Amino acid sequence: MRVPDRLIALLLILVSMAVYVPSIEGEFVFDDRIQIEGNQLIQRPEYFGKALRSDVFAFRSEAHLGGGYYWRPVFVAWLIANYRMFGVEPAGWHLASLLVYGLVVVLAYFVVRRVGGTQVLAACAALLFAVHPAHVESVAWISGVTDPLLAVFYLGSLLLLFRLRDVPTAGRWAAALGVYACALLAKEPAVFFPLLAVAAVRQRWGSTEEGRAPWSEALRIAAPFAGVALVYLFCRAAVLHGPALYDAGLSPQGAMARNFLTAPTAIIFYLREALLPLWIAPAHPLRSVTPATAGLNNFALPLAGLVFAGLIMERISARDRVANFAAGLFFLSLAAALNVAGLGQENVVQDRYLFVPLLGVTVLVLCAVEATLRRASGENRQLVSGSLIGLTAVLAAVLAGLTVREQATWSSAEKLWDAAVENDPHSTWALLERSQLNGRAGRWDQARLDVERAYLLKPFSPEVILHRAEVAIAQARYAEAIGDLRFFLEKIPASADARTKLGIALQGSGQYEAAISVFREGRERTPVHYYGFTQKMAIVMAQSGKTAEAIQELEAVRSRLSTDPNPDSRLGLKFLGFLYRQEGRGAAALVSCLI
Numbered sequence: 001m002r003v004p005d006r007l008i009a010l011l012l013i014l015v016s017m018a019v020y021v022p023s024i025e026g027e028f029v030f031d032d033r034i035q036i037e038g039n040q041l042i043q044r045p046e047y048f049g050k051a052l053r054s055d056v057f058a059f060r061s062e063a064h065l066g067g068g069y070y071w072r073p074v075f076v077a078w079l080i081a082n083y084r085m086f087g088v089e090p091a092g093w094h095l096a097s098l099l100v101y102g103l104v105v106v107l108a109y110f111v112v113r114r115v116g117g118t119q120v121l122a123a124c125a126a127l128l129f130a131v132h133p134a135h136v137e138s139v140a141w142i143s144g145v146t147d148p149l150l151a152v153f154y155l156g157s158l159l160l161l162f163r164l165r166d167v168p169t170a171g172r173w174a175a176a177l178g179v180y181a182c183a184l185l186a187k188e189p190a191v192f193f194p195l196l197a198v199a200a201v202r203q204r205w206g207s208t209e210e211g212r213a214p215w216s217e218a219l220r221i222a223a224p225f226a227g228v229a230l231v232y233l234f235c236r237a238a239v240l241h242g243p244a245l246y247d248a249g250l251s252p253q254g255a256m257a258r259n260f261l262t263a264p265t266a267i268i269f270y271l272r273e274a275l276l277p278l279w280i281a282p283a284h285p286l287r288s289v290t291p292a293t294a295g296l297n298n299f300a301l302p303l304a305g306l307v308f309a310g311l312i313m314e315r316i317s318a319r320d321r322v323a324n325f326a327a328g329l330f331f332l333s334l335a336a337a338l339n340v341a342g343l344g345q346e347n348v349v350q351d352r353y354l355f356v357p358l359l360g361v362t363v364l365v366l367c368a369v370e371a372t373l374r375r376a377s378g379e380n381r382q383l384v385s386g387s388l389i390g391l392t393a394v395l396a397a398v399l400a401g402l403t404v405r406e407q408a409t410w411s412s413a414e415k416l417w418d419a420a421v422e423n424d425p426h427s428t429w430a431l432l433e434r435s436q437l438n439g440r441a442g443r444w445d446q447a448r449l450d451v452e453r454a455y456l457l458k459p460f461s462p463e464v465i466l467h468r469a470e471v472a473i474a475q476a477r478y479a480e481a482i483g484d485l486r487f488f489l490e491k492i493p494a495s496a497d498a499r500t501k502l503g504i505a506l507q508g509s510g511q512y513e514a515a516i517s518v519f520r521e522g523r524e525r526t527p528v529h530y531y532g533f534t535q536k537m538a539i540v541m542a543q544s545g546k547t548a549e550a551i552q553e554l555e556a557v558r559s560r561l562s563t564d565p566n567p568d569s570r571l572g573l574k575f576l577g578f579l580y581r582q583e584g585r586g587a588a589a590l591v592s593c594l595i
Contacts, residue, residue: 005113008123012109013102016130019400020101023140024094026411030282030433031143033413034059035079037088042079051076055240069342071239074153074186075146093142100148101139105130107155108359114162114206115325117363120385121370124392125363131400132362133277137352140410146187147355153183154190154333154356157225161197162206165221177228184232189336189356191229196332197222205325245342254290255341261289262340262348264302269349270334271309274361277399280351280406281423282416283430288340288348316368323367330360346429366392413437421450428454432467439467444474462492469501478509496522496529503536512544531557535572542579551579 028037034057036042041051041059051058056070086092109126113119129135138147160176183190200206201218237243250258269286273279289298317323337353370388377383409419417434424430435450448471454464465488472481485502489495499522506515519537523530534557541550554561554576561572 002119005110005119008119009106009109012105012123012126012130015127016102016105017098019131019403020098020139020407022404022407023098023410024091026090026094026140026142026407027413028088028090029141029410029413029416032090032141035143036083036093039079042076042083048080051080053239069240069244070188071236072146072185072187074182075149078145078149090142094140097139097142097145097148100145100152101130101135104148104151104155107152107159111155111158111359112322112363114159115322116206117322118385120388121322121363121366124388125359125366127392127396128362128366128399129359131396131403132274132358133280133399133402133406134273134351134354134358136280136403136406136410137282137350138355140407144352147352150183150187150190151356153179153186154193157183157190157193158196158200161200161221161225165201165207168221173224177224180225181228181232184229189333191233192332192335194222194226194229195335196328197225199328199332200325203321203324203328205321205328245339250341257291258288258341259339261291261294261299263338264306265289265298266338266340266349267334268302268305268309270337270354270357271361273351273354274358275365277402279423280402281419282351282409283347283420283424283427284349285424285426286349287345288343313364316364316371320367320371323364326360326363326367328360330357330364333357333360346424346427426457428458428461428464431457432463435471436467439471439474444471447471448475462488462495466495466498466501469498469505473501473505473508476508478505481505482509494525496526496532499525500533500536503540507540507543512540515540516544531560531572535561535575538572538575538579542575547579547582551576551583554579 039059041047041054052073054071056072056076082093082096086096105126108129109122112122112125117125138144157176157180160172160179164172164176180190180193183193198218201213201221202215204211204213233243245255265286269284287293313327317327334353334357337349337357340348366388369391370384373384373387377387409415414437417430417437420427420430421434431450431454435447435454438444438447438450451464451468451471454461455468458464465484469481469484469488472478472484482502482505485498485505488498489502492498499518503515503518503522506512506518516537519533519540522533523537526533534553538550538553541547541553554572558573558576561576
């Protein structure tokens, strides 16, 4: 008996959300803390336009203008909308993420149905996709919603592509290209969708016709999508002040070599995570491969393994259009994750990068299982369907258990960074994050242990030096902090953060004039922080007995302190009011607080 597709879709939504119920109690972790709690660009309506036209992390950049890798206005709009609804209560954010995830699972089901999968195959694939623990990072972590958002528009574009290929009306073209534009504006991997479009038309995915379509037809249909991608890349380069495809310290040739040499290891990693998800973690001990480090274990053997896996995939998909689609979806949706040159030496692989490609692996494996069952049962369809459902049910139960367990990792910052350091003890990034977490909690001795470990691994890392100085300041080891920060500013003299910490260290050691000089120089070198440095300089002046000079400095910029997006600037108004009260100028203090 055939079950209505709508009923299956409803059941898939319920299962996908039920598995992630524990995540609703999770806290803001990792980027959530700065992207949501500390991001004025999504909190204050006057900055919404700037937020949508800027890098995702523009709120912490020098001029709130970008300069990073990520221009994702759909994601930023999602942050704005959720903040308006839920504020800083994580439960609402988690629930919204689950709703998006449920929609992704339903779209996955209908995509597999459209490319020719039986109802049983599509339902089994969508169910395994829904409960797979590789998705925990993308679903249980609030800021990981970029992957479900991308998947909604990516899979939606694929379904619309199938429709417009059948009947290419203007309305269908507009819908397909519009949804694809949203996919691009949600996350960068969508830029490879035109290649998937070529494969979809060429291989006749989602069609009842036999044989391959002409190249001319495939390129004709894919060309408008490629045009939208080119417009997006142009806009992205304009927003980010450059293509922002790899680390600034790499040459184009060096980036290409690193991507090529690391690709076999990365692909094998993702296949392993998909087929045997026992090593799910926020950090993995895999580093990018360079010409200097390439060898047997990190290139030759993974390449051989990749060739072997490719031969198996080719054999499975050679005579099965659904399996052919699955292999294409896996490789073409994983392509962006292979740009490891844009990820640095660490964080070369992440579980969340497997989000969309996992659907391809799942369908491919089920196609192989279904074909084996058909041969073993003599083409008994009922037996094949029953066996496939039974195997899927058992596997789904196991995967769901792993998924529920792994959600605990993302439930709090402490658990997250403990798990990251445990799985990759040589990760400078994880050590630094845990050190900063301990610092915010006032556990400075523990913070020092982690930052010193990170310093031994990367003694010239700007992030490590800055945090090492911060820990030293908190522990009143001012001479050490001053030494680190002066060394840092010799290399990066325009760093407002380093200059701020240096001024604080000098202030703490009683060197008030030197601190004032550092803040004054900071105003000259980084004008965008002029008002923040003025506020800090005024505090040191008042502390050293120069109250009148402090008031004079703050009065000179008072009209701008209330409008500058730097939080330190707004604190300057409160400090001015405090100084007025100290001087017995109560009325002036009241006016200062009202501005």
